[in-house]
Amino acid sequence: MAEENKKENKKIIIAVDAMGGDRAPDEIIKGCVEVFGLCDNLKIFLVGKEEIVARKLDEYKSRELNFDIEIIDAQEVILNNESPTWAIKNKKESSIVKGLNLVKEEEADGFVSAGSTGALLSCSTILLKRLPGISRPVLATLLPTINKNKFVMLLDSGANVDCKAIYLEQFAHMGYVYMKNIMKINNPRVGLINVGTENLKGNIVTKEAYELLSNSDLNFIGNVEARDILSGIADVLVCDGFVGNIILKNIEGMAKNIFGMLKNDIKKNIFRKLGGLLVKPAFVNLKKKFDYNEIGGAPFLGLNAIVVKIHGASDYRAVKNAIMQCVSFVKNDLKEKIKLVKA
Amino acid sequence: MAEENKKENKKIIIAVDAMGGDRAPDEIIKGCVEVFGLCDNLKIFLVGKEEIVARKLDEYKSRELNFDIEIIDAQEVILNNESPTWAIKNKKESSIVKGLNLVKEEEADGFVSAGSTGALLSCSTILLKRLPGISRPVLATLLPTINKNKFVMLLDSGANVDCKAIYLEQFAHMGYVYMKNIMKINNPRVGLINVGTENLKGNIVTKEAYELLSNSDLNFIGNVEARDILSGIADVLVCDGFVGNIILKNIEGMAKNIFGMLKNDIKKNIFRKLGGLLVKPAFVNLKKKFDYNEIGGAPFLGLNAIVVKIHGASDYRAVKNAIMQCVSFVKNDLKEKIKLVKA
Numbered sequence: 001m002a003e004e005n006k007k008e009n010k011k012i013i014i015a016v017d018a019m020g021g022d023r024a025p026d027e028i029i030k031g032c033v034e035v036f037g038l039c040d041n042l043k044i045f046l047v048g049k050e051e052i053v054a055r056k057l058d059e060y061k062s063r064e065l066n067f068d069i070e071i072i073d074a075q076e077v078i079l080n081n082e083s084p085t086w087a088i089k090n091k092k093e094s095s096i097v098k099g100l101n102l103v104k105e106e107e108a109d110g111f112v113s114a115g116s117t118g119a120l121l122s123c124s125t126i127l128l129k130r131l132p133g134i135s136r137p138v139l140a141t142l143l144p145t146i147n148k149n150k151f152v153m154l155l156d157s158g159a160n161v162d163c164k165a166i167y168l169e170q171f172a173h174m175g176y177v178y179m180k181n182i183m184k185i186n187n188p189r190v191g192l193i194n195v196g197t198e199n200l201k202g203n204i205v206t207k208e209a210y211e212l213l214s215n216s217d218l219n220f221i222g223n224v225e226a227r228d229i230l231s232g233i234a235d236v237l238v239c240d241g242f243v244g245n246i247i248l249k250n251i252e253g254m255a256k257n258i259f260g261m262l263k264n265d266i267k268k269n270i271f272r273k274l275g276g277l278l279v280k281p282a283f284v285n286l287k288k289k290f291d292y293n294e295i296g297g298a299p300f301l302g303l304n305a306i307v308v309k310i311h312g313a314s315d316y317r318a319v320k321n322a323i324m325q326c327v328s329f330v331k332n333d334l335k336e337k338i339k340l341v342k343a
Numbered sequence: 344m345a346e347e348n349k350k351e352n353k354k355i356i357i358a359v360d361a362m363g364g365d366r367a368p369d370e371i372i373k374g375c376v377e378v379f380g381l382c383d384n385l386k387i388f389l390v391g392k393e394e395i396v397a398r399k400l401d402e403y404k405s406r407e408l409n410f411d412i413e414i415i416d417a418q419e420v421i422l423n424n425e426s427p428t429w430a431i432k433n434k435k436e437s438s439i440v441k442g443l444n445l446v447k448e449e450e451a452d453g454f455v456s457a458g459s460t461g462a463l464l465s466c467s468t469i470l471l472k473r474l475p476g477i478s479r480p481v482l483a484t485l486l487p488t489i490n491k492n493k494f495v496m497l498l499d500s501g502a503n504v505d506c507k508a509i510y511l512e513q514f515a516h517m518g519y520v521y522m523k524n525i526m527k528i529n530n531p532r533v534g535l536i537n538v539g540t541e542n543l544k545g546n547i548v549t550k551e552a553y554e555l556l557s558n559s560d561l562n563f564i565g566n567v568e569a570r571d572i573l574s575g576i577a578d579v580l581v582c583d584g585f586v587g588n589i590i591l592k593n594i595e596g597m598a599k600n601i602f603g604m605l606k607n608d609i610k611k612n613i614f615r616k617l618g619g620l621l622v623k624p625a626f627v628n629l630k631k632k633f634d635y636n637e638i639g640g641a642p643f644l645g646l647n648a649i650v651v652k653i654h655g656a657s658d659y660r661a662v663k664n665a666i667m668q669c670v671s672f673v674k675n676d677l678k679e680k681i682k683l684v685k686a
Contacts, residue, residue, distance in 0.1 A: 146600050161538060161546040195504060195588040203504040203585045226589040227596030242546045243589055245538040246569040250590055253570030254597035257489050258629065265625035272625055278618020282608035286601065 011043045011068070014110050014326045015102045016319070018048025019077055019095040021114025021312045025052055028114065031319020033060040036067045038320070039327055043068040045108055047099040049075055074098040078115070084122030096120060100127045103305045110306030110326035112297060114314050121159050124300055124307045133340030134302035136160050138171045139241065139309065140178060141248060141298040144289045145232040152234055153179055156241035157248050157298060163240035165208035168192070169216060174301040174338050175236035176218050181332045182325070183235075191224035191234035193243060199223065205240065213238075255290045259283065296321030299329070301338060306330065354386045354411065356451045357669045358442040359662070361391025362420055364457025364655045368395055371457065374662020376403040379410045381663070382670055386411040388451055390442040392418055417441040421458070427465030439463060443470045446648045453649035453669035455640060457657050464502050467643055467650045476683030477645035479503045481514045482584065482652065483521060484591060484641040487632045488575040495577060496522055499584035500591050500641060506583035508551035511535070512559060517644040517681050518579035519561050524675045525668070526578075534567035534577035536586060542566065548583065556581075598633045602626065639664030642672070644681060649673065 016032055018025045025048055032044050046053050050073040062069055076094040078087045088097055096115050102108040104127050113120050117139070125137055141157035144150075155171045156163065172190045179188035192209055194202045199210055201223060213220040224234055229247060239247070266276040288294055293315050297308035306329045308322045329335070359375055361368045368391055375387050389396050393416040405412050419437040421430045431440055439458050445451040447470050456463050460482070468480055484500035487493075498514045499506065515533045522531035535552055537545045542553055544566055556563040567577055572590060582590070609619040631637055636658050640651035649672045651665045672678070 146604060158538065193589065195501065195585055203583075206585075225596075226592035227599070229593065229596060230600045231596070240546075242538055242549075243586060246536065246586055246589060247593055249569035250572065250593045251597060253568075253572060253574070254594060255601065256570070257573045258598065258601050261489055261629050261632070262622075262625050265628050266622050268625075271621050275618040275621020275623075278614050279605075279609050279622055280618075282605050282611075282615055285608050286604050289604070 011041050012327050012330050013043045013045065013108045014112060014323050015045040015047055015072070015099040015108040016323065017095045017099050017111070017113035017115055018046045018053050019074070019115075020120075021310070021314055023313065023315060024048075024114060025056060027315045028319050029053060029056045029060070031316035032069060032323070033057070033062055033067060034316055035320045035323045036065070038324060042323075042327065043070070044323070045070050045072050045099070045102055047072045047074045047095045047102070049073070072098055072102065078119050080116055082119075084119050084126065087119065088123055088126055096123050097127070100124060100307070103307070104128055109330045110308065112308045112310060112319065112322045112326060114310045114312055114319075116312075117158060117309055120307065120309055121300060124303055124305075128307070129304040131302055131304055131335065131339045134170055134174070134338070136163075136167050136170070137300045137302040138174060139244075139298050140175060140301050141244075142295050143230060143251070144295070145230050147232040150232055151183065151295075152229065152232070153236050154229070154244055154247065155236070155238055155301070157244040158241045159300065160241040161245070162242070163205060165205050165212055168205070168209040168238045168240065169212040170302070170340060171238045172213055172216070172218055172220070172236060173340055175238065177337045178299070178301060178334065179235045181334055181337055182328050185235050187219045188235035189221045189233070190218045190236045190238070191221050193226065193229070193237055193239035193247070194223035195225070197223045197225060209238070251290070255287075259287070293317040294321070296325050299325065304335070306335065354384050355670050355673050356386045356388065357666050358388040358390055358415070358445045358451040358454045359666065360438045360442050360454070360456035360458055361389045361396050362417070362438040362458070363463075364653070364657055366656065366658060367391075367457060368399060370658045371662050372396065372399045372403070374659035375412060375666070376400070376405055376410060377659055378663045378666045379408070381667060385666075385670065386413070387666070388413050388415050388442070388445055390415045390417045390438045390445070392416070415441055415445065421462050423459055425462075427462050427469065430462065431466055431469055439466050440470070443467060443650070446650070447471055452673045453651065455651045455653060455662065455665045455669060457653045457655055457662075459655075460501060460652055463650065463652055464643060467646055471650070472647040474645055474647055474678065474682050477513055477517070477681070479506075479510050479513070480643045480645035481510075481517060482587075482641050483518060483644050484587075485638050486573060486594070487638070488573050490575040493575055494526065494638070495572065495575070496579050497572070497587055497590065498579070498581055498644070500587040501584045502643065503584040504588075505585070506548060508548050508555055511548070511552040511581045511583065512555040513645070513683060514581045515556055515559070515561055515563070515579060516683055518581065520680045521642070521644060521677065522578045524677055524680055525671050528578050530562045531578035532564045532576070533561045533579045533581070534564050536569065536572070536580055536582035536590070537566035538568070540566050540568060552581070594633070598630075602630070636661040637664070639668050642668065647678070649678065
């Protein structure tokens, strides 16, 4: 295959959506420039409004520094209220459609975007194909755990709000392959998010998924309750995209609210204020742990190509990390490993 | 009705499961004794092993202090692996079955238990009837918000893991009646837990529930994302019992993990340790906010009687608060108000 060849001999080529997200194009372009300090043999297609992107790249002296960045002009933007099917036909000049087409045409190995999750997922699924044996692509998010430098992958974290049990089994398989190959975890532990640890607990879907996972050759550790998500008990946690979205946003809200409530109470008197200053580094460290910019992007797994979604409010660090993730996927041949060909 | 009469002229009578929960019977009995300091015109049936309960009551000098506590002997205990249907027939001498039968026979106005949620819910539903117009009883949990002394009611927080949209509408109605009558909130704001705020977001059930709630006469404020649960944006939040359980346990886990991570980092050097001591009151206040013992119990709403479930690890404060909740339900005639007779 052409792609296999490319992987060994040629540069790894990542297309990046310069226009998606709240802090585009500035932070996106900054991330693309900075990643060259971390990675050799890389080429980036920056997809966006040429005049804006070019001016910004000049500011970073990208040409003088010999960074291999090529601008792909894309003058259109998909709006939130536009249907992806419509956009693919009618907004061929949008950065998402152009970027994904580069991947489809095998001009690029992967695509990174901070644009709308819905548009990115739908356009990806329509333009790129699903991998053999995979019913639904899945949004896979890495979360911090209480164990230093250990992560847990939550999937589906928002792509498919209505799921069959068999999808959950496939999500588990994809998460397992990811954590083993990219995060280098030996025989990752797979858990099923459920309302109790006993094997008969759950709703219709999780009860059936429990059976499927028990009979799979994955390292299935059983049901995991929501209080243990960050406890480090599992490396991969599966649930439907509705529950996954609830979990992610609940974690985000709790982190924010707990800090907020503590801050308000600490401000109440001078002693606490002083104490607050002294413990500030601990707060900063913890905030960093929950900062998506430090973690990078969430890949859509199960597609016949690599697409990484980054948070809409991402700064350059998230862009940099997401590109590095893409590179790692290509180098580790993740796509081939995710293919699910059942005997 | 006999009950209505009782409410105005007679004592309010609450049956309490002396044997359920991890800290039974000591903390349960302590709670029952202490509640007499807060409430007149109250009688308690303490349901449990007579010899144990009597000895404990003597320790608290309950007889000398003239507390109206009557022991109802119940020698059996329902085990976790026993089916409720079986237990109702074969363990008539268990504290849950005996306590619920007191309510059924209108000997008591309500029942409080820290026993297994599953057994309590199933036995309650079988022994007591559902209220007219209510398809499923619901577990309703009060959560703290970032606004001082303001709570949000989450229902279903774990009773029904598979729900139809119509159940969610009924949950909303019950939560509304509760917050209006017990928490004295004027026209409570009802939100639907969902993956996005836009009205077309969600899975099959929430999309349909959105329609039903929009057409109801409740004060429906639309979809609420999981990051806003504690933000005080709504007084009542509805979801299915699977999602509700995930949210509750995730909040519990996050509170615990964030405190744990901060503590570990604060211990790292002497300055932070000192700072930690100074801000400790703020931590204590926040912990108190998330302490179920301070909040009390979670009622099962929609039954033809009042049943309040308290956390398995509850101490006497939760028992005391749950009994006070029961008293408030009776005084405010909550049961009659929850009846859903559609025009």
